[in-house]
Amino acid sequence: MADEAKKITVDPEKCIGCGLCASTCPDVFAMGDDGKSYVKSSEACANCNCQASIDDCPAHAISWVE
Ligand code: SF4
Incomplete structure (x- = not known):
């Protein structure tokens, strides 16, 4: 699969809204x-x-969805 199939997600529990x-x-x-x-x-x-x-996310709230 190509890179554009990657999905990204934010964990709202971790996000500090910077x-x-x-x-x-x-x-x-x-x-x-x-x-x-x-x-x-x-x-x-x-x-x-x-x-x-x-x-760069200071809260480590962003990740790729596997
Ligand atoms: S960089 Fe991280 S902490 Fe800042 S707004 Fe985005 S997800 Fe939230």
């Missing part, structure tokens, strides 16, 4: 009304650097 992922990958992540990040388009991971979002 907004970094929505800044790094704005096509993928957005900030919800609850102040936490959510995945608006996992498919967009093929077009940006979501691994950086995973690596």
